[in-house]
Amino acid sequence: MKNRLSRLAVPYVIWMALFVVAPIVMIVVYAFTSAEGGFTLANFSRMGLYGVVFFRSFKLALIATAICLVIGYPVSYMMSKEGPKFQRVAMVLIMLPMWINFLLRTYSWMSILENNGLLNQFFQKIGLIGLCNALFGTNLDYFPMMNTQGAVVLGMVYNYLPFMILPIYSVIVKLDGSLIEAARDLGANGLSVFRRVILPLSLPGVLSGITMVFVPSVSTFAISKMLGGGTELLLGDLIEQQFLGGAYNPQLGAAISLVMMVIVVVCMVVMNRFGEGEEQAVML
Amino acid sequence: MSKELIRLRNICMAFDDELVLNNINLYINDKEFLTLLGPSGCGKTTTLRMIGGFTTPTSGDVLFDGVRINDVPPHQRQINTVFQKYALFPHLNVFENIAFGLRMQRRPDPSDPRKKTKIPEEEIRERVMEMLEIISLKGFENRRPDALSGGQQQRVAIARALVNRPKVLLLDEPLGALDLKLRKDMQIELKRIQQQVGITFIYVTHDQEEALTMSDTIVVMDKGSIQQIGTPEDIYNEPKNAFVADFIGESNIIDGLMVQDKLVQMYGRQFPCLDGGFAPGEPVDVVIRPEDIDIVPVEQGQLTGTVTSVTFKGMQYDIIVDFKGFKWLIQTTDHSPEGARIGIKIDPDGIHVMKKSQYSGMFGDYSSFSDEYDELDDASLALDEEESGDEE
Ligand SMILES: Nc1ncnc2c1ncn2[C@@H]1O[C@H](COP(=O)(O)OP(=O)(O)OP(=O)(O)O)[C@@H](O)[C@H]1O
Numbered sequence A: 001m002k003n004r005l006s007r008l009a010v011p012y013v014i015w016m017a018l019f020v021v022a023p024i025v026m027i028v029v030y031a032f033t034s035a036e037g038g039f040t041l042a043n044f045s046r047m048g049l050y051g052v053v054f055f056r057s058f059k060l061a062l063i064a065t066a067i068c069l070v071i072g073y074p075v076s077y078m079m080s081k082e083g084p085k086f087q088r089v090a091m092v093l094i095m096l097p098m099w100i101n102f103l104l105r106t107y108s109w110m111s112i113l114e115n116n117g118l119l120n121q122f123f124q125k126i127g128l129i130g131l132c133n134a135l136f137g138t139n140l141d142y143f144p145m146m147n148t149q150g151a152v153v154l155g156m157v158y159n160y161l162p163f164m165i166l167p168i169y170s171v172i173v174k175l176d177g178s179l180i181e182a183a184r185d186l187g188a189n190g191l192s193v194f195r196r197v198i199l200p201l202s203l204p205g206v207l208s209g210i211t212m213v214f215v216p217s218v219s220t221f222a223i224s225k226m227l228g229g230g231t232e233l234l235l236g237d238l239i240e241q242q243f244l245g246g247a248y249n250p251q252l253g254a255a256i257s258l259v260m261m262v263i264v265v266v267c268m269v270v271m272n273r274f275g276e277g278e279e280q281a282v283m284l
Numbered sequence B: 001m002s003k004e005l006i007r008l009r010n011i012c013m014a015f016d017d018e019l020v021l022n023n024i025n026l027y028i029n030d031k032e033f034l035t036l037l038g039p040s041g042c043g044k045t046t047t048l049r050m051i052g053g054f055t056t057p058t059s060g061d062v063l064f065d066g067v068r069i070n071d072v073p074p075h076q077r078q079i080n081t082v083f084q085k086y087a088l089f090p091h092l093n094v095f096e097n098i099a100f101g102l103r104m105q106r107r108p109d110p111s112d113p114r115k116k117t118k119i120p121e122e123e124i125r126e127r128v129m130e131m132l133e134i135i136s137l138k139g140f141e142n143r144r145p146d147a148l149s150g151g152q153q154q155r156v157a158i159a160r161a162l163v164n165r166p167k168v169l170l171l172d173e174p175l176g177a178l179d180l181k182l183r184k185d186m187q188i189e190l191k192r193i194q195q196q197v198g199i200t201f202i203y204v205t206h207d208q209e210e211a212l213t214m215s216d217t218i219v220v221m222d223k224g225s226i227q228q229i230g231t232p233e234d235i236y237n238e239p240k241n242a243f244v245a246d247f248i249g250e251s252n253i254i255d256g257l258m259v260q261d262k263l264v265q266m267y268g269r270q271f272p273c274l275d276g277g278f279a280p281g282e283p284v285d286v287v288i289r290p291e292d293i294d295i296v297p298v299e300q301g302q303l304t305g306t307v308t309s310v311t312f313k314g315m316q317y318d319i320i321v322d323f324k325g326f327k328w329l330i331q332t333t334d335h336s337p338e339g340a341r342i343g344i345k346i347d348p349d350g351i352h353v354m355k356k357s358q359y360s361g362m363f364g365d366y367s368s369f370s371d372e373y374d375e376l377d378d379a380s381l382a383l384d385e386e387e388s389g390d391e392e
């Protein structure tokens, strides 16, 4: 019986082996191979050159994750307090941009942030640029916003914010109202109720939100390419260059991918360990 | 005796124009065990939540120690609640759950009375341990709530509510989720805890047996109105109307006419009773408890009827007797075969006369007994134990 059923899983196992395990094995193999095909650690020792890219990638991803959290938590919390109708509408509004292609959405930010883009035209109109020149003695025709780290972070926040809101919201909205009443009954004021009950119980949502924003942010290449103009090279760009770009070197690309993967996995494991207690408690 | 602690004055409550509580007037004494009893949806929880501060009445006043507290938020009331589903904090262990209320407390600093300080850690530890002792759960302080049985969670919920030393504890069907055996144990346990800590308990249940065993005072509610307030004995022996008579225990409720004081007429015959104060010829409802009816030979009976069904119940037989189309339930230790003609005799103190009410004619006929049979739970059995004990 059990055997017959497990036979049904065979296609799935093949699928997993083919598209999940095999690529990872290939990355590992490539990472330890030289261009001639022998075993080497050179790919890793060369990576020191790119320390600054590693640092920048993790820094920007961290900033973007932090901003998403700061925006996402209050939004989720307030949403969950509203009536069911409001919640449905808000949910659609949050999801709406995700139905449009990722690249198109990011392109549209380019035309907003450009030197003579929408925002700068707007600042011109309301005299903000003139005011700035007068105040600080600068001589600007526009605010340079494109091709900055700020623009990259903005792109990350814009694209990944829903991934922060959704898990937090779904945890908070399921929170048992009687727990909040119990806390109030026991003498907790509004702030204590939040700090002692709502926040700890929503931690699992926060953790998965952080994971879901941080991981794609740290490995993105399209956002930095479009909004960073290639000047703010990120890990994703670096890897892409090794495989598709001029700096063709798949072995190095694989090594960078591997290191990035290891760092991310370690971060996630540590974080989830930290939140494990809460998670178990909420599962109950 | 003891002094009044809480008073509900002319309380009305409406949700979306639907009147849920209709002019509730009730006072609750210090150290009293008071039970709100009534069928589902009658407004028990709403009344309790009003006392706890989770809802405000549409009109009327809630008084605590003579002070109006309608707008005092829950965390500023000296009242704590045991919630129906316990609502233990899943992220905190037993110790921290019980300590929660203490950690929230601020009190005047002994060295500088203008400042407020937290309760020191040793005192918290001491008081939590004392509570664990009371609920007999010492050694469980590091468990998470999900690693406790239903009865244990229940006791932690009680300890958590008691640790702040409230003046009043509100309990909303706290035993509803427990099995019968555990429920009985916890009833005794709760009563013991109440006597040990010596505070007022306001208890909500729809289980009449629970109410009768535990309470000093029972408030019977239906459809948002109070039907009767009294001691368990009062409520059982002197029900105010057909609803109360039917809701508490088993009752035969018969149409009657008051001939004069201490004489009531049923089926065209006159029965001596102990009630008075009715107008001569006033139509009334007469309640006769199944265990107050004696079966006698036909010629000695005040009434005669035909046995239509007999069920052995262990302690006694449940016998359904047809009196001119109206079926009575009689509980007796003597067996009478189905189809037999029997006479019955009722002592004057077994007859309770009630004024006619909106509930007249709705209850107290056992014609559809087989349907009702399933609802005869162990509650009525346990009652009969007490009754038969008295008779011996
Ligand atoms: N927040 C609310 N909004 C609208 N109606 C409500 C609300 N709370 C309670 N009600 C209504 O008030 C009535 C009384 O409810 P309540 O919860 O007090 O009943 P109860 O006696 O506790 O019943 P049960 O034994 O089933 O718990 C019900 O008809 C219920 O539908």
Ligand SMILES: [Mg+2]
Residues within 6 Å of the ligand: B044, B045, B046, B172
């Ligand atoms: Mg209720």
